[in-house]
Amino acid sequence: MSNDTSTLNGSLLEMKDQLIYELGQQGVTATFDPSTGLLGLIARIGDIDRNSYHIEFNSSSYEASGGSATISCTLQENYAVKSGATVTFTGSDSSSYSGITNNNGVATVTVSNLGSDTTFTCSYANVSDTCTVTVPATSYSLVFSQSTYYADFGDVTVSCTLTSGGTPVSGATVTFTWSDALGPQTVTASTNANGVANKPLYVSSAGETTLTATYGTATATCTINNDTFGVLD
Numbered sequence: 001m002s003n004d005t006s007t008l009n010g011s012l013l014e015m016k017d018q019l020i021y022e023l024g025q026q027g028v029t030a031t032f033d034p035s036t037g038l039l040g041l042i043a044r045i046g047d048i049d050r051n052s053y054h055i056e057f058n059s060s061s062y063e064a065s066g067g068s069a070t071i072s073c074t075l076q077e078n079y080a081v082k083s084g085a086t087v088t089f090t091g092s093d094s095s096s097y098s099g100i101t102n103n104n105g106v107a108t109v110t111v112s113n114l115g116s117d118t119t120f121t122c123s124y125a126n127v128s129d130t131c132t133v134t135v136p137a138t139s140y141s142l143v144f145s146q147s148t149y150y151a152d153f154g155d156v157t158v159s160c161t162l163t164s165g166g167t168p169v170s171g172a173t174v175t176f177t178w179s180d181a182l183g184p185q186t187v188t189a190s191t192n193a194n195g196v197a198n199k200p201l202y203v204s205s206a207g208e209t210t211l212t213a214t215y216g217t218a219t220a221t222c223t224i225n226n227d228t229f230g231v232l233d
Contacts, residue, residue, distance in 0.1 A: 052078050055087070055124050057131040058106070064114045064135045071131060072099075072108040073122040081105025085124060092119040140164050140218035142174070149211075151226035157200045160213045160220055161191075168195025175214045178224070180205035 016032055033040050054076040062069045071089065075082045087107035089097040093114070099107035111120065117134045145159040158176065162169045174197040177186050181204040189199035201224070203209050209224040 051125075053082070053125050053127045054079075055122055055127045056129045057120075057122060060131050062131060062133045064111075064133050067114045067135065068110055068112040069114065069133045070108060070110045071120060071122075071133065072106050073129060075101050075105045075107065075124055087122050087124050090121045090123070138164055138216075140169065140216050142213050142215055142218045142220035144213065144220050144222040146222060148223045148225055151203050151224055154202050154204060154226055155200065156203065156224055156226070157198060158211060158213075158222065158224075159196055159198045160222075162195045162197065162215055162218070168193070170195060172197075172215055174199075176201065176211060177214070178203065178209050178211045180209055 020031070055073055057071065057073045059071075062071050073087060073089075075085055075087060077085075081101075081103075082105050083101050083103050085101045085105075085107070087099050087101060089099065089107075089109050089111070091097075091111060095111065095113070095118075097109040097111060099109040101107045107122070111118070111133060114133060114135050117132060119130055119132050121128050121130050141163050143161050143163075145161070149156050149158055160174060162172055162174060168191070170191050170193050172191045172195075173188050174191060175186060175188050176199055177184065178201075179185065185201075187199060187201065189197040191197045197213070201211070203224050203226050206226055209226060211222050211224050213220045213222075
């Protein structure tokens with residue numbers, strides 16, 4: 001067999017490319033060396049790890065909490081668990097983690113800073129598996145400090161609190177809407193460090209007006225009581 005690629009043609013060139021490809025599929029990086037030729041590539045077959053590996057996530061899907069999730073996979077070598085092996089976990093968000101298998105062949109890592117559903121691939125040698133980590137939509141709650149507010153000649157300050165999982169949400173923009181004699185009205189206010197949005201309003205209609213606060217899918221309502229002459233404090 002020729003040692004020079006310039007003299008390789010037809011089926012020999014195909015053989016060279018196929019050998020390099022097959023070696024690569026088995027985790028062996030190979031290039032054509034003119035000093036050894038095709039025989040050198042064939043000799044590299046001996047570098048292939050004959051052990052049989054199998055890796056599998058312990059669940060096909062995980063759910064994140066607070067942007068983090070603990071995921072794990074099991075590695076086998078020749079149908080027996082393999083301990084002390086370093087497994088790589090790669091996320092579709094370009095994140096990368098590594099874990100070492102324990103005596104049961106299980107590698108576990110905690111993935112974090114997840115903003116959306118992410119696919120992770122665990123890999124060892126030439127085997128891999130995938131799972132999905134889902135990120136639940138954040139749930140918010142809005143509550144007015146009073147069910148009824150009393151306006152003073154149309155002027156009133158309302159207050160509502162925005163929370164997520166019971167924790168105050170600061171720096172969020174809450175929208176207040178109502179309809180009065182001047183038509184549909186919309187104003188906004190930002191929540192403070194305690195998750196509270198305070199907003200002075202002017203309601204032009206006498207009697208009772210329904211006020212709605214909105215943030216995302218969270219809503220809350222209250223009543224503005226505004227008689228013709230106002231209610232003095």
